[in-house]
Amino acid sequence: MxxxxxxxxxxxxxxxxxxxxxxxxxxxxxxxxxxxxxxxxxxxxxxxxxxxxxxxxxxxxxxxxxxxxxxxxxxxxxxxxxxxxxxxxxxxxxxxxxxxxxxxxxxxxxxxxxxxxxxxxxxxxxxxxxxxxxxxxxxxxxxxEGLNPIIPGIERFEGIVAHPQFWPEDLDYSSKRVVVIGSGATAITLLPAMSKTAAHVTMLQRSPSYILPIPMIAAEDRILRAYLPKWISSRLVRWKYLLLPRLTMELCRYFPGIIRAGMRRLTKALLPVHIPQDPHFEPKYKMGEQRICLAPDGDFFKCLHTPNASILTDTIETITSTGLELGSGNRISADIIVTATGLxxxxxxxxxxxxxxxxxxxxxxxxxxxxxxxxxxxxxxxxxxxxxxxxxxxxxxxxxxxxxxxxxxxxxxxxxxxxxxxxxxxxxxxxxxxxxxxxxxxxxxxxxxxxxxxxxxxxxxxxxxxxxxxxxxxxxxxxxx
Structure with missing residues (x-):
């Protein structure tokens, strides 16, 4: 036909x-x-x-x-x-x-x-x-097909390996030890979501990303919608969200040192005392060179205050049958490995x-x-x-x-x-x-x-x-x- x-x-x-x-x-x-x-x-x-x-x-x-x-x-x-x-x-x-x-x-x-x-x-x-x-x-x-970088020894792992793009519908991670490999938007979403029911979730990153907490509902949006007609408030809210990212990118371009220092102070204030900012939250690139990861209502930082979530900055030496051996010599036991390594x-x-x-x-x-x-x-x-x-x-x-x-x-x-x-x-x-x-x-x-x-x-x-x-x-x- x-x-x-x-x-x-x-x-x-x-x-x-x-x-x-x-x-x-x-x-x-x-x-x-x-x-x-x-x-x-x-x-x-x-x-x-x-x-x-x-x-x-x-x-x-x-x-x-x-x-x-x-x-x-x-x-x-x-x-x-x-x-x-x-x-x-x-x-x-x-x-x-x-x-x-x-x-x-x-x-x-x-x-x-x-x-x-x-x-x-x-x-x-x-x-x-x-x-x-x-x-x-x-x-x-x-x-x-997802992006599957070479992870040495991954074939030896006797637990479950999951890719976010092809998530198993029947995957039960409650009371399981989970390692999420990655530092992008997907990994930063998975950590607070999975740590609610998993025994423990570790986010393992080779290098950090910039993570910006934002309110789920902005106070100024609510005020605009409450006091202005819908056709006006909707336009003002749209212009706000059109202008803010561009303003942020321009500030990053012209004042990289000031913006980086501000992000350091913000991140440090949100972290629990047992998690150091360096190296876990010190990206190697300038802010604006990669997409900024968003944490609605700071959920990523909040979960780090619980015993169910942690973050590690290290490299993978090899995967064993029961977990990961890292470049630093540390070992992590795992029941599930999530490869949030990109598209x-x-x-x-x-x-x-x-x-x-x-x-x-x-x-x-x-x-x-x-x-x-x-x-x-x-x-x-x-x-x-x-x-x-x-x-x-x-x-x-x-x-x-x-x-x-x-x-x-x-x-x-x-x-x-x-x-x-x-x-x-x-x-x-x-x-x-x-x-x-x-x-x-x-x-x-x-x-x-x-x-x-x-x-x-x-x-x-x-x-x-x-x-x-x-x-x-x-x-x-x-x-x-």
Whole structure:
């Protein structure tokens, strides 16, 4: 069976839903469909089920701009976010556009026919869908395989090894000794959640992260909502959460010493006396170089005051049948080891992308404005921000791409393709703006950013908004009729 659509959106998570909504409202005459590889929508919030899973951004900016988050709590748990996505899909009338269990296997552009041929697995049966344009909203990590760094001796462990991305539904950790390997947002969520019922949970980190306690419900938000009309208070709250992360990043850039000293004082005041700040809370990187981990109502620090939780900064020498031997010579006994070691980066949902039958090596390509790839026609990635709210970046990129499609219509063009002017002398730079280990590992599987022109790495939401509203979105693009 073969079908044809003007636009195919791949993925029904936050990025895919944002892209589909923008197509529906900004290009109402286009026929489109959303292909979701899984049996349910929600993306990340359908995949991850580990204890305590929650957002690591405020929901005012992490939520959809066209369907504002209405609850007071800014840090929401996984089930709340999944429900919110479902409600948004219904309220926006996108339900009938979604096809579940449709995984794109290959995407092959044909220059002669000026369209994409998508080979799609529909519950194990291959079908073909043709489309003029593909908007990839499938995220930036592998849904089917996690990042599993080499941990010496892990195969000898006789207990349970769990990865947060594939959490066993029947895992009973009550009265068990648990070691969580990692120091990112996932590990910092797991420690307070699991220590409530486990015998003991140890967070073992090779190097620390910055952890910022924030109120679950901000007092100023509550005051604004209590005394102002909803349409005014919601806008003020949104602007607050748009401005604060940017202000924080700018302060980190211009006053790194002052910010680091402030974080030291804050952390020291929250720690129990038996846990030293150095080395457990002295990151090796500058604040702002990696995502800041949030602790709602300081839950991470509170659990360290209990006998059920502890933190260690060390390296793993080897895993034994009953626990871990560390580089310092210490040993930890464990019944369960949780490898909260990050995500495996993967673009296009793992699909093989071809242009006229030739497989594209995306690591050799530059990203045009962080969304379209050099020499690849009529296709774009809806990549969000990694240092601030993901959805902000994915949604503004969808608007940028649709503006490009409008420019195609005006020119009567069937094809648009980014072409790098070799005379510009563009130098490569990392595409993603964080310095995390899992990003460094994936250098060979992601496109490059440049250092000038539309190939430059995205710098922030305000710059992207300006570009979409007032900028020239045709720079370095070739339109073919």
């Amino acid at each position: 073969e079908e044809h659509f003007d636009i195919v959106v791949v993925g029904a998570g936050l990025a895919g839903i944002s892209a589909a909504y923008r197509v529906q409202t900004m290009l109402p005459n286009r026929q489109f469909v959303i292909l979701e590889a899984r049996e349910r929508i929600g993306g990340t919030w359908d995949i991850f089920k580990y204890p305590g899973i929650r957002s690591d951004s405020d929901l005012t900016t992490y939520g959809f701009p066209f369907a504002p988050w209405s609850k007071e709590r800014q840090i929401a748990n996984g089930s709340e976010i999944a429900d919110y996505i479902q409600e948004t899909v219904k309220s926006c009338g996108l339900e009938n556009k979604i096809r579940l269990s449709h995984r794109v296997l290959t995407a092959d552009w044909c220059s002669r026919e000026k369209r994409w041929k998508l080979t799609v697995s529909e519950n194990g049966t291959e079908v073909v869908i043709y489309t003029e344009f593909v908007m990839w909203g499938s995220g930036y990590y592998d849904q089917w 495996k980066i993967q673009l296009f949902g793992g699909a093989h992308v071809k242009v006229d039958g030739q497989i594209v090596n995306i690591s050799e390509k530059y990203a045009w404005n962080g969304t379209m790839l050099q020499d690849i026609p009529n296709a774009a990635m809806m990549i969000g921000y990694t240092s601030t709210a993901w959805t902000l970046g994915a949604d503004i990129m969808a608007q940028l791409v649709i503006k490009v499609m409008v420019a195609m219509e005006k020119r009567g063009a069937k094809v648009v393709v980014p072409r790098l002017d070799l005379g510009m002398g563009v130098n490569p730079a990392p595409l993603l703006d964080i310095n995390a280990t899992y990003v460094k590992v994936a250098v060979g599987s992601v496109p490059m950013a440049g250092d000038r022109g539309p190939w430059r790495r995205r710098t922030g939401y305000y710059e992207d908004c300006w570009k979409v509203r007032f900028g020239d979105v045709t720079q370095e693009l070739v339109f073919e009729s």
